[in-house]
Amino acid sequence: MLKRADTAPATAPADANASREAALSASIGADSSAARGTGRRVRRVGAVLAGAVVVLFIARVVLGSPVVYLDQLAQILAGETVPGLSFIVLEHRLPAASVGAMAGAALGLSGTVFQTLLRNPLASPDVIGVGYGAATAAVTGMLAFGLAGPLLSAVAFAGGLVVALFVYFMADSGKHTGGRFILIGIGVAAMLQAVLNYLLTRTDVRAAGDALHWLVGSLSSSTWERAGTILLSLVVLVPLTALAVSKLKILELGDDAASGLGLDVRRTRAALVVLGVALSACTIAVTGPIAFVAFLAGPLARLLAGRTNFACSAFVGAALVLAADFAGANLFGDISLPAGVITGALGAPFLLWLLVRSNKQGMGG
Amino acid sequence: MAQLTARSLSLGYDKSTIVADLSLELPAGEVTMIVGANGCGKSTLLRGMSRLLKPSGGSVVLDGKDIHAQPAREIAKVLGLLPQTPIAPDGITVRELVGRGRYPHQGWFRRWSSEDDDAVARAMHATGTEELSDRPIDELSGGQRQRVWIAMALAQETDLLLLDEPTTYLDVAHQLEVLDVVADLNRRRNTTVAIVLHDLNLAARYADHLVALKDGEIYAQGHPAAVVTETMVHDVFGMPSRVIPDPVAGTPLVLPIGRNRVVRDINHDENAARAAAGRPTGTLPPVPAAAAAGEGVRPADGDDRQSGGDGVVPAEGAGLRPALEACPTLAYTLTAVAATTLSPSYRRVTFTGEDLAHFGTGGHPLDLRIKLVIPGEGGGVDHFAALRPDGRIADADVTGWYRNWLQIDPAERGWLRTYSIRSFRPAGHPGNMGGHAEIDVDFVLHVKREDGRLVGGPASVWAATAEPGDTITMLGPNANRCGPDYAGIEFRPGSARRILLAGDETAAPAICSILETLPPGMTGNAFIEVPTVDDIQGSFTRSGVSVQWLPRGSNPHGEMLDNAVRSAVAIPAAGAVVAGREPEDIDVDETILWETAGGGNQPFYAWLAGEAGTIKELRRYLVRDAGMNRKQVSFMGYWRRGKSEM
Numbered sequence A: 001m002l003k004r005a006d007t008a009p010a011t012a013p014a015d016a017n018a019s020r021e022a023a024l025s026a027s028i029g030a031d032s033s034a035a036r037g038t039g040r041r042v043r044r045v046g047a048v049l050a051g052a053v054v055v056l057f058i059a060r061v062v063l064g065s066p067v068v069y070l071d072q073l074a075q076i077l078a079g080e081t082v083p084g085l086s087f088i089v090l091e092h093r094l095p096a097a098s099v100g101a102m103a104g105a106a107l108g109l110s111g112t113v114f115q116t117l118l119r120n121p122l123a124s125p126d127v128i129g130v131g132y133g134a135a136t137a138a139v140t141g142m143l144a145f146g147l148a149g150p151l152l153s154a155v156a157f158a159g160g161l162v163v164a165l166f167v168y169f170m171a172d173s174g175k176h177t178g179g180r181f182i183l184i185g186i187g188v189a190a191m192l193q194a195v196l197n198y199l200l201t202r203t204d205v206r207a208a209g210d211a212l213h214w215l216v217g218s219l220s221s222s223t224w225e226r227a228g229t230i231l232l233s234l235v236v237l238v239p240l241t242a243l244a245v246s247k248l249k250i251l252e253l254g255d256d257a258a259s260g261l262g263l264d265v266r267r268t269r270a271a272l273v274v275l276g277v278a279l280s281a282c283t284i285a286v287t288g289p290i291a292f293v294a295f296l297a298g299p300l301a302r303l304l305a306g307r308t309n310f311a312c313s314a315f316v317g318a319a320l321v322l323a324a325d326f327a328g329a330n331l332f333g334d335i336s337l338p339a340g341v342i343t344g345a346l347g348a349p350f351l352l353w354l355l356v357r358s359n360k361q362g363m364g365g
Numbered sequence B: 001m002a003q004l005t006a007r008s009l010s011l012g013y014d015k016s017t018i019v020a021d022l023s024l025e026l027p028a029g030e031v032t033m034i035v036g037a038n039g040c041g042k043s044t045l046l047r048g049m050s051r052l053l054k055p056s057g058g059s060v061v062l063d064g065k066d067i068h069a070q071p072a073r074e075i076a077k078v079l080g081l082l083p084q085t086p087i088a089p090d091g092i093t094v095r096e097l098v099g100r101g102r103y104p105h106q107g108w109f110r111r112w113s114s115e116d117d118d119a120v121a122r123a124m125h126a127t128g129t130e131e132l133s134d135r136p137i138d139e140l141s142g143g144q145r146q147r148v149w150i151a152m153a154l155a156q157e158t159d160l161l162l163l164d165e166p167t168t169y170l171d172v173a174h175q176l177e178v179l180d181v182v183a184d185l186n187r188r189r190n191t192t193v194a195i196v197l198h199d200l201n202l203a204a205r206y207a208d209h210l211v212a213l214k215d216g217e218i219y220a221q222g223h224p225a226a227v228v229t230e231t232m233v234h235d236v237f238g239m240p241s242r243v244i245p246d247p248v249a250g251t252p253l254v255l256p257i258g259r260n261r262v263v264r265d266i267n268h269d270e271n272a273a274r275a276a277a278g279r280p281t282g283t284l285p286p287v288p289a290a291a292a293a294g295e296g297v298r299p300a301d302g303d304d305r306q307s308g309g310d311g312v313v314p315a316e317g318a319g320l321r322p323a324l325e326a327c328p329t330l331a332y333t334l335t336a337v338a339a340t341t342l343s344p345s346y347r348r349v350t351f352t353g354e355d356l357a358h359f360g361t362g363g364h365p366l367d368l369r370i371k372l373v374i375p376g377e378g379g380g381v382d383h384f385a386a387l388r389p390d391g392r393i394a395d396a397d398v399t400g401w402y403r404n405w406l407q408i409d410p411a412e413r414g415w416l417r418t419y420s421i422r423s424f425r426p427a428g429h430p431g432n433m434g435g436h437a438e439i440d441v442d443f444v445l446h447v448k449r450e451d452g453r454l455v456g457g458p459a460s461v462w463a464a465t466a467e468p469g470d471t472i473t474m475l476g477p478n479a480n481r482c483g484p485d486y487a488g489i490e491f492r493p494g495s496a497r498r499i500l501l502a503g504d505e506t507a508a509p510a511i512c513s514i515l516e517t518l519p520p521g522m523t524g525n526a527f528i529e530v531p532t533v534d535d536i537q538g539s540f541t542r543s544g545v546s547v548q549w550l551p552r553g554s555n556p557h558g559e560m561l562d563n564a565v566r567s568a569v570a571i572p573a574a575g576a577v578v579a580g581r582e583p584e585d586i587d588v589d590e591t592i593l594w595e596t597a598g599g600g601n602q603p604f605y606a607w608l609a610g611e612a613g614t615i616k617e618l619r620r621y622l623v624r625d626a627g628m629n630r631k632q633v634s635f636m637g638y639w640r641r642g643k644s645e646m
């Protein structure tokens, strides 16, 4: 280094060398900045989405009737009692927003796991009936056995898993993840929805009113206890998902290539299915099936970030649920609509669009 | 180095067996190509050998351990695999995809490291994909994409690499691009490679070891030159074909014969000659411009000088006759005009000289033998003056010159060595460098360097150091006295329509020369054993004779030739034909093995030449075991191990 610095100014050839080196390093710099380009976009989008989640979270807490001003919010959070507001904020809006954010994130992750694993944007747990499986199991557990809390989550998980495995094996052990798989899933979902309806009509009216949100997911019955249940599940599931994603990245290359890289394809796939179901089920046990969040989060995040990214999917999921809940609570005057109605209204056209498109591409198998 | 072996491997899906009881060892450090018709089980075999498919019987052993008994990730550190249709995730960049190849080297806690970065850089460098590194995969062409996939497999940094149809869907240029990358890799890193390929010709060109699969069984395996034959193509691909040497690579080239569009009865030689001479008749060589530039219309030749009677002619006069009239064998003064090293073992020297106007037998030289006089220490005196075209010779010396020559002190007289005429081009031939006729002789170089000096047989050393301008004396047929029945030509197939030509590297020039003359109706086999793959040369024949070069490598001399001849000439079914009697023994250490025949009316004729011990074994096999009529075979010991020849 020193030597070159000494001689460089002295001789012409060294100068030429130096300038060539400069050009070289400039081009390398350009190269690696381009490489960072895609990564940077993902990070930027991720940051914006995280910001949006925070804003929506605060909006969900402060807006509505009554409106909570930020200084009041600060007081409440500091532990002071603001009459008429403290209860609404602490016992109603804050837990609802927390459940909404976490549920949305979990659904977003769950959907993206399924969509990537099965290489089909239609293959999200809500479309293929996994959500309704969890909901049906949860409602049964709740109405027939009076279950609640983590136990209810476990039952929901079991129900979702049963449906997932059923659809999976009906579609030839997951070999076909095209139209056939989706159609089986949609059929199962419709069937389970009927079962849910039946169960709810058979119970007494008060309980059914409480259980209405099992048909269209909502945050209205969120409590701190339920938020705690979701948080507990996420504390376990999110690190597992992070690990699984590194394997999913290999699985994405196709079964043969993945085996060639030393991945145990069958076990990895089974683990990912279980993980995806668990992420869905832990939220559904609390909020009911919030339609299409799992289905929309992945593709929307992709659209924004330019590629599949699980963190972005989680943020989009959280933002979707918070926004839908906020809209349902505040935009329709006196009527308060559950979040699931809003997401359902948003998701259905997208589902139709995808179905039409996949049909055109002949994903009949 | 990693060693992958299939032992009595059976593979199948559900209940149908596709590969049954197959054993295969991938030669370490070599490129193995697996070929076969569609559905023969070649891809299944690769899947079985790479752990994608659990065997229904037998095992696949990697470095002594069953691959299904080891953790997948451990295997993936040694054995890389590129499947037929890997899937590129949307939007992924080249570098990221290549990076995924590092997966087996990362653990639960070991994350991306600089070692991984280096491996990715090396893989991208080896495949020339660096410039693409930040491009999304979806933007690349098929060939580029395939190179990226190979880079991913390379980043895995395994000793073994299995590729399943890496060239499917690629155009020809990209197919070569991909195979070249793999070949480079094999050469540079010594990676053992196995490739399933559907293109037989490309497989033959790039393989060190070729495995032909038929109905889930190995039909043949070995060097492509030994495996790719018309019979193999017929049996394995169910297709008639011609196998010729690839003019580009020298490896076997399969030309399929369909039912239509087959050229019949075209005399390529004649057409080529006509085209080259630029005249429709093409039989008479045009008068060379240089020679015609003399005073008369007749080119200057020996006759002029002879009638001129200058001082070279011995003074005695009486009782002497012009050698040109008297001697069937003349001594020609030749000058080397070119000396080219064709391959590690061959050096071609092109000779010319005005004497050559008298050389020949009037026909194609076939396996015509000549003798070269390698100069000794002495020199100065011309011991062959009387045999020169302008010489005059006593009657006694016409037959006695050889005895006389033997009387001379060996150190002074030099050495007589026998060689074949690889090609003879009369004056005016378009391929000639000068105005006179030219001769090519292909010398086998069996020399080594000791203390900076070349050591070996005198002829071999001479050839190894020959330069244009060197002169030498050659003894060969006098065109005035010799016809096509000249005794120095041994190839006499008579009315045979099927022939066998077999020989080692010293016989290759003769065999190649013979092949060029064979008519289209002729069929059979030519086997030529040469020291290395690089010694395989282009050979041309219009006939249906299938030519196979057998690169010896580390096999003992003659072994491959022996096997090839045995597989081409089967032993008759026991009892159906009375096998021949044991031929009388020839002690090749004492005498020369030289048993020639020809001109017969049998349908089959064999011509075998090479190292005497090898030829002796083949003689025993053909005469005793296969019961061949000895009138239909020529056996010629061209040289003897440990002995000098004259």
Ligand SMILES: Cc1cc2nc3c(=O)[nH]c(=O)nc-3n(C[C@H](O)[C@H](O)[C@H](O)COP(=O)(O)OP(=O)(O)OC[C@H]3O[C@@H](n4cnc5c(N)ncnc54)[C@H](O)[C@@H]3O)c2cc1C
Residues within 6 Å of the ligand: B369, B415, B417, B418, B419, B420, B421, B441, B442, B443, B444, B445, B446, B456, B457, B458, B459, B460, B461, B505, B506, B507, B509, B510, B637, B638, B639, B640, B641, B642, B643, B644, B645, B646
């Ligand atoms: C009819 C006929 C045609 C021939 N045509 C050709 C031809 O076209 N091209 C050609 O190269 N040869 C040809 N040969 C063979 C050639 O004559 C011998 O190889 C000859 O021994 C070479 O002479 P030398 O002076 O190099 O070696 P020599 O002095 O004869 O032998 C020295 C040593 O080298 C060994 N030796 C000789 N030849 C070989 C060899 N090829 N490989 C390894 N060791 C060897 C001998 O056993 C001996 O130990 C032909 C022989 C005959 C009879």
